[in-house]
Amino acid sequence: MTKAPFDKLPRGLGLRQRKRSDGSWRVWWEPTGAERAEGAAPAELDAARPTWSLREAKRLKASATGQAQPAPVSSGGRTIAALVETYKRAPRFGKLADATRTGYEADFRVIVEKWGTQPVASFTKPVIYTWWETLHGRSPTYAGKLIRSFSVLFTHAERLGWRPENSNPCRGLGMPGATRRKRHASWAEIDALLTTAERLDMHNMACGIALALFTGQRQSDVANARIADFHRSNTLQLDGSPVTVWHLRRSKRGNLGSVPLHPEAAARVQALIDAAPEGAETLLRDEATGQPYSLDLFRKRWASIRATAAKSCPSLLRPALQFRDLRRTFGVLARAAGALREDVADVLGNSADTDAGLGEVYMPSQFDTALRAVQAIKRPDTEGRKKSS
Structure with missing residues (x-):
């Protein structure tokens, strides 16, 4: 087999592929460090069956993050996109400084692009943590900023009754603090x-x-x-x-x-x-x-x-x-x-x-x-x- 099983690997799933010296391909699932600490181990998949391998990688990821066989959740119109619009109309948002509102709105656009159609009630801590890990690999500081903005939305969802009290999935993730910038001019x-x-x-x-x-x-x-x-x-x-x-x-x-x-x-x-x-x-x-x-x-x-x-x-x-x-x-x-x-x-x-x-x-x-x-x-x-x- 000379052609790669996957033209492009999905982000944040742990699916990996590598070409061997004989021209064949190895496909496997790789857990994160945190998942390894919880007992997850790498699993070999089948390069000849990419569809099955993708499905199996999703199952392994869900199992490692405590999401195995999630029950479907109806949004009832209470999606992330709807939550963002509701929050932007809230009096507390209008009282924020202009620069703060602009920063939140920029983050909300990224969040809506990724999660806009998802029900607010469906989010769990493992889902948010997995997304943070994916973002952190590209930009640690920006990853923390997005999750903090997402947390503001979930807190608002609790006020509206769209989620139970004290159920904010962005809290308690153990995210490391952003490295403080120390650059100054001579x-x-x-x-x-x-x-x-x-x-x-x-x-x-x-x-x-x-x-x-x-x-x-x-x-x-x-x-x-x-x-x-x-x-x-x-x-x-x-x-x-x-x-x-x-x-x-x-x-x-x-x-x-x-x-x-x-x-x-x-x-x-x-x-x-x-x-x-x-x-x-x-x-x-x-x-x-x-x-x-x-x-x-x-x-x-x-x-x-x-x-x-x-x-x-x-x-x-x-x-x-x-x-x-x-x-x-x-x-x-x-x-x-x-x-x-x-x-x-x-x-x-x-x-x-x-x-x-x-x-x-x-x-x-x-x-x-x-x-x-x-x-x-x-x-x-x-x-x-x-x-x-």
């Missing part, structure tokens, strides 16, 4: 990015990079920053000069924040405000189009700047620095300069969900801590280092 990389953006006449992107770096705010908040949200403070001083403060509502959590700007960011912000066309509302505008950035265009411009900067600073792509890494870079630089963790958290806005919109008046202490973190960031003394070397 000063050489920061300067390469800023210099390249200016050289490419992308002054708005240079300002966006500086804003993210020196305030630690997220990409969507930087790209959508409004001119009206920046104010010179009459009470805060940095080296004897008034401090520019950015008042914003953070897109992810919906909490208000007031962030004093580092002098490097403040200078770029003020330059754009001075040059803004009459009636402009958004701070950052694409030079090529003259229009405010969409998030997609913002990402494309960032990728272009990074690729060009990497020609003189190759470390930008080893591994590739992402825009979101600038937020982490702020924390790293501020902490390295001696800022306290709680001071950094006040700037990042990921400590307590506190309304700091009127912080200068009602919470001066919070402004003091935020200012300490921003003020802590200093460029390295390159002249001193040259002399010492």
Whole structure:
């Protein structure tokens, strides 16, 4: 036999095939590590009977995951697709931040594509775990994200009475936590990015990079920053000069924040405000189009700047620095300069969900801590280092 029994093996089933040295084919079923731990063992199948082998592999998989001979479940209209639409109409979904809703909707599309017609009541923990294993083999982080979004749907199904209480099959799977990303930019990389953006006449992107770096705010908040949200403070001083403060509502959590700007960011912000066309509302505008950035265009411009900067600073792509890494870079630089963790958290806005919109008046202490973190960031003394070397 020279032709493979299966042109394409089904994913996640454990069905395997391999050509022997004599030209014949071996077909067998291979359990996962977790299934082996439960007592499952590999089983030889018949390369000459691919239909039977496929059916047998499905039986073995079902047996290994506790799904042998499942009883048919009628959906009664309560399918995964229907559950998604019901959840999206729920008040709690409407109260989520825009960025959170967008993330859920993207995950729901993948879930519906795979499971949309399946009855909500038919899902068991082994079914979800098997799918997670399949996804994990391709993208561990994304696998966990999808299962967490699926869990939100099953919790909603319990509220609706579509599943019994405490029957969420996504819980207790023992999924390992996602590996935390630790990439942050060096000063050489920061300067390469800023210099390249200016050289490419992308002054708005240079300002966006500086804003993210020196305030630690997220990409969507930087790209959508409004001119009206920046104010010179009459009470805060940095080296004897008034401090520019950015008042914003953070897109992810919906909490208000007031962030004093580092002098490097403040200078770029003020330059754009001075040059803004009459009636402009958004701070950052694409030079090529003259229009405010969409998030997609913002990402494309960032990728272009990074690729060009990497020609003189190759470390930008080893591994590739992402825009979101600038937020982490702020924390790293501020902490390295001696800022306290709680001071950094006040700037990042990921400590307590506190309304700091009127912080200068009602919470001066919070402004003091935020200012300490921003003020802590200093460029390295390159002249001193040259002399010492």
